[in-house]
Amino acid sequence: MSLILLLILSATADRPVVQIPSAGQAVSIPVAFEPADRDEYVLGPGDVLEVTVEGGATPAALASGLFPQTICTVSSDGMLSVSGIGRIEVLGLTIGQAELELARLTRSYYPGIRVGMALSIPRIVRVRASGAVSSPGIYPMYALQSVSDLLLAAGAATACSRTGWMYTDSDSLRFDLRLDPWTHEPASDPLLTGGSTVVFETCRNPVFIVGTAVDSSSISVTAWEVDGPMSLPDFLAMTGGVGADFDPGRSGLMDEGVLLPIWSDGGLVSMTVSPGDTLFLAQARASVTVAGAVAVPSAVRWTAGLRTVDYVNLAGGLVENSSTGGISLIRNGETVARGSEASAAVPAPGDIIQVPYSWASRHTSMFTILGALVSAGAILYTLNN
Numbered sequence: 001m002s003l004i005l006l007l008i009l010s011a012t013a014d015r016p017v018v019q020i021p022s023a024g025q026a027v028s029i030p031v032a033f034e035p036a037d038r039d040e041y042v043l044g045p046g047d048v049l050e051v052t053v054e055g056g057a058t059p060a061a062l063a064s065g066l067f068p069q070t071i072c073t074v075s076s077d078g079m080l081s082v083s084g085i086g087r088i089e090v091l092g093l094t095i096g097q098a099e100l101e102l103a104r105l106t107r108s109y110y111p112g113i114r115v116g117m118a119l120s121i122p123r124i125v126r127v128r129a130s131g132a133v134s135s136p137g138i139y140p141m142y143a144l145q146s147v148s149d150l151l152l153a154a155g156a157a158t159a160c161s162r163t164g165w166m167y168t169d170s171d172s173l174r175f176d177l178r179l180d181p182w183t184h185e186p187a188s189d190p191l192l193t194g195g196s197t198v199v200f201e202t203c204r205n206p207v208f209i210v211g212t213a214v215d216s217s218s219i220s221v222t223a224w225e226v227d228g229p230m231s232l233p234d235f236l237a238m239t240g241g242v243g244a245d246f247d248p249g250r251s252g253l254m255d256e257g258v259l260l261p262i263w264s265d266g267g268l269v270s271m272t273v274s275p276g277d278t279l280f281l282a283q284a285r286a287s288v289t290v291a292g293a294v295a296v297p298s299a300v301r302w303t304a305g306l307r308t309v310d311y312v313n314l315a316g317g318l319v320e321n322s323s324t325g326g327i328s329l330i331r332n333g334e335t336v337a338r339g340s341e342a343s344a345a346v347p348a349p350g351d352i353i354q355v356p357y358s359w360a361s362r363h364t365s366m367f368t369i370l371g372a373l374v375s376a377g378a379i380l381y382t383l384n385n
Contacts, residue, residue, distance in 0.1 A: 008363070034356045041119065049117055078212060102117060125195070133151065133157055147177065149235075157200075161224070163175065166199075168193050174188065178238050179238050179239070179240075182295070205228075211281050226275055235279075252280050287300060289352045294315040294318060295316025313382035323358040328342055328354040329353060329355070331354040
């Protein structure tokens, strides 16, 4: 699944949501869709369509009820009613086919007008999730959502293979949500069909991935189906990668009871992952410490690509008496950059950013003492004379 967020439904309270049971309760999850394929998406009752008049409606068309933009819903009998034009049957038609039918009807009333049609909100379908999922059951989903969305809603069981079948009354369709190492897209992630049952298979030839936190206080275990021995880079590409918090030095592959390192000075070690292996992926220290003349000295979560100045801002920004010219970036106890070079640098997890106070601020107490001494000297001089 890789839904591109090109069409995001309204961010207001009207935003469409799917009610998904979680631990026995319903929760609202905002949904975003990629544009529907006009030649593949088949219309059905509940689809909301937007009909537009190219170039705007003429005064005569407006008088007859044809507006420049109209929102229409496919009725339960598969009919679409467009103000000023009439009714057409769209059940079982693709968006492109329905647009052609609407254009033919429009030309019979308005010879010089061209209309377009687009899917505004897809209909809701009910599908059953079964097999190796955490919460089997029936889920209301949008017709533009795919099997991977259903797996996200139902939750993958530890041994879920991410492969299986979608069964309908008249057909069955194979799916495979494992990422292709070359395209980084699921091998097969079909759209959901109303009334279907989606069966997620249990791993038969699993490779287990054990993820551990920095302090080893928590672990996560997932299994991935492999068709046979495969290279470590291909396996990681198939499972989505190691993540930004990956600690290569503490990670390894358990093969026949022996933990083998997967990282060397040259990067990933050339090794093979086979069914039954266990891959341990440790989490690195995912924070950067910002200290000194900032509003909130603290450990800020590390994010790939952020510069030193970004972390300073995340720590509340500079205080009044700070000195950016002396800022330091410290790594493993050694200063690796100072001043403007440090400000533009990209820190790594575990780095320390030290923002000094200005020279005047650091020596305020000295100025106070000197001022007091001068004042006292002036008083003594006045008394003696």
